[in-house]
Amino acid sequence: MREITFKDALVEAMQEEMKRDDNVLVMGEDVAIYGGAYGATKGLYEQFGEERVRDTAISESAIAGAAIGAAITGMRPIAEIMYIDFITQAMDQLVNQAAKMRYMFGGKTTVPMVLRTEGGAGRCIAAHHSQSLEAWIMHVPGLYLVMPSTPYDAKGLLKASIRDDNPVVFIEHKMLYGMKGEVPEKDYIIPLGVADIKKEGSDVTIVAYSRQLHVAMEAAAELEKDNISAEVIDPRTLKPLDLDTILTSVKKTSKLVIVSEGYKTCNVASEIAMLVTEHGFDLLDAPIKRVCGADVPVPMSPVLEDAAIPNKQNVINAVKEVCQ
Amino acid sequence: MKESKEELSGYLRRMMDIRLFEEKVMELLAKNIIKGASHLYAGEEAVAVGACSAIEEDDYITSTHRGHGHCLAKGGKLPEMMAELCGKATGYCKGRGGSMHIADVTKGNLGATGIVASNLPVAVGAALSAKMRKTNQVVLCFFGDGASNNGIFHESLNMAAVWRLPVVFVCENNLYGMSVAAKRCSAVQDMADKAKGYDIPSMICDGMDILDVKETIKKAVERAREGDGPTLVECKTYRYFGHSRSDPRAYRTKEEEKEWRNKCPIKQFSKKLIDNKILTEEEIAQIEKQSEEAVESAEKFAIESPYPDVKELMDDIYAPSPADLLNGGAIR
Ligand SMILES: Cc1ncc(C[n+]2csc(CCOP(=O)(O)OP(=O)(O)O)c2C)c(N)n1
Ligand SMILES: [Mg+2]
Numbered sequence: 001m002r003e004i005t006f007k008d009a010l011v012e013a014m015q016e017e018m019k020r021d022d023n024v025l026v027m028g029e030d031v032a033i034y035g036g037a038y039g040a041t042k043g044l045y046e047q048f049g050e051e052r053v054r055d056t057a058i059s060e061s062a063i064a065g066a067a068i069g070a071a072i073t074g075m076r077p078i079a080e081i082m083y084i085d086f087i088t089q090a091m092d093q094l095v096n097q098a099a100k101m102r103y104m105f106g107g108k109t110t111v112p113m114v115l116r117t118e119g120g121a122g123r124c125i126a127a128h129h130s131q132s133l134e135a136w137i138m139h140v141p142g143l144y145l146v147m148p149s150t151p152y153d154a155k156g157l158l159k160a161s162i163r164d165d166n167p168v169v170f171i172e173h174k175m176l177y178g179m180k181g182e183v184p185e186k187d188y189i190i191p192l193g194v195a196d197i198k199k200e201g202s203d204v205t206i207v208a209y210s211r212q213l214h215v216a217m218e219a220a221a222e223l224e225k226d227n228i229s230a231e232v233i234d235p236r237t238l239k240p241l242d243l244d245t246i247l248t249s250v251k252k253t254s255k256l257v258i259v260s261e262g263y264k265t266c267n268v269a270s271e272i273a274m275l276v277t278e279h280g281f282d283l284l285d286a287p288i289k290r291v292c293g294a295d296v297p298v299p300m301s302p303v304l305e306d307a308a309i310p311n312k313q314n315v316i317n318a319v320k321e322v323c324q
Numbered sequence: 325m326k327e328s329k330e331e332l333s334g335y336l337r338r339m340m341d342i343r344l345f346e347e348k349v350m351e352l353l354a355k356n357i358i359k360g361a362s363h364l365y366a367g368e369e370a371v372a373v374g375a376c377s378a379i380e381e382d383d384y385i386t387s388t389h390r391g392h393g394h395c396l397a398k399g400g401k402l403p404e405m406m407a408e409l410c411g412k413a414t415g416y417c418k419g420r421g422g423s424m425h426i427a428d429v430t431k432g433n434l435g436a437t438g439i440v441a442s443n444l445p446v447a448v449g450a451a452l453s454a455k456m457r458k459t460n461q462v463v464l465c466f467f468g469d470g471a472s473n474n475g476i477f478h479e480s481l482n483m484a485a486v487w488r489l490p491v492v493f494v495c496e497n498n499l500y501g502m503s504v505a506a507k508r509c510s511a512v513q514d515m516a517d518k519a520k521g522y523d524i525p526s527m528i529c530d531g532m533d534i535l536d537v538k539e540t541i542k543k544a545v546e547r548a549r550e551g552d553g554p555t556l557v558e559c560k561t562y563r564y565f566g567h568s569r570s571d572p573r574a575y576r577t578k579e580e581e582k583e584w585r586n587k588c589p590i591k592q593f594s595k596k597l598i599d600n601k602i603l604t605e606e607e608i609a610q611i612e613k614q615s616e617e618a619v620e621s622a623e624k625f626a627i628e629s630p631y632p633d634v635k636e637l638m639d640d641i642y643a644p645s646p647a648d649l650l651n652g653g654a655i656r
Pocket of ligand 1: 029058060082086089363389390438439440441467468469470471472496498500501502
């Protein structure tokens, strides 16, 4: 099968959905002429024109809010917030408008929009450009949350997100845009709420998503040498969360390690751990372990940045602890 | 010119320091000695140096993501800046912040920020503080044309106007916010017009002419000190490099770039000083050489400095609380 980059997979997903449905539009800072800060909208402006691919001012709140207004009146906007760190400015619109409208209006409206944004550390660009704030989104009833780890998943999940009638926050890791992977040329979608077992195993379950999935995979490969067989699960969508796949795996392995780049306190991993405890306490042979980002503003200096986010060795250590 | 020869050559030196510093940063970015992002100030030197020469040492500034020029103009030091950009322990912020977070609070530089427009309300708060503490200090608040489209800009101007605070809003209009031309994303082209809605006076100056910037800001600073409230000063300027290192600059023409290169604030000012017989060409060359040497030695300092100790990763997140306010303190 042909291989394309993560960012080209995103471009293709938007391209195909814009061709399929005239109501799909793209807006955000530098998405048109520049093609997106990380190139994830490259070529869309040339192909679909300025009516449907719109550069905006630096107005995050209005970008999110205008997407909502367009969505409840018949369009299917894809709004881009350049870095998730700037989502703070769009949070009021997302949390108080997008997330709540359908419920508060008695189920009489839908908000079919995607807010694409980029997150994570790894480029030494410090505390305002390196955060993993997905836990904030997962916390709020009414929002869906998607965080793909491969080009294949990125394309199929973005297409599903665009076709979904709910507000979806779609977070892309900045270190994944250049990653290549197999992506079929035919039209396909990956439904929201379906986890993927990226590696089968029998001794321990590792749940990891976005860039940390790859860290977990590297750790799992190394653990094989020590005869520890890890099953690696990528939830792919954190909301809806495919808890069944995780529980089925834990039933087999009896041990669970969860990896996330976000701050450890109130991390997505904390929620997953609690859900597994609530629904599968008896399946566990050892306490669940979290491997998360440090509770510190992500520092710029390469040595500090590295120390602030999980690495392969952290995952290996956690696995060995639960497997003792 | 009413300034002394010493003052005028000081301005020239500062502008050259900024230019040569930024060119060096560009070089070190290409070599990956500086990692991460750096937004360079080259082309806009007259704004920071002109504006900061119109205030006193104990006045405040707030900076932006394009903050190297502001820091140097407010009396910042080249070695500490360069070390910070390289993520070294000897940098202004112990290497934690890099280019977008430089602060030098001892010099009244309340800091850069990676979030566009986010320092406008901070400047308003600093001005409120100066007013309430009756210190007669003013705040110069730098921000870009792009920032003036953000909601916080409007909230900040309104609050400063209502409370008649001693803040000068300095808009560095370089025609673009990243790739998006002001023409394509701002309803008005003179950002100064945006002051009207808040009954704040505004002025426009030539951001490539240091003395024009200085005189204009000076008037605004005087108003602020008199207790007459905020002013918006728009400086028309241009950034010479791309927005960041990976920017192919497809959104602007080579002709436009050339036109603005011809207005180079350093060349213009040098010519003015020669024409007015204040400095000779040799003296100017001498100043440039001093700048070059200073930048070289800053580079050396930065490269030879150690990285921060990883053991310090979790330091300084919180200020130490007085013992009795913490769990386990005297008060239960
Ligand atoms: C809230 C926010 N949105 C977007 C960005 C990304 N970004 C960084 S600088 C910039 C352009 C800023 O334009 P302007 O205010 O005119 O300043 P200039 O870069 O031209 O000096 C953008 C969009 C950001 N850092 N913060
Ligand atoms: Mg600008």
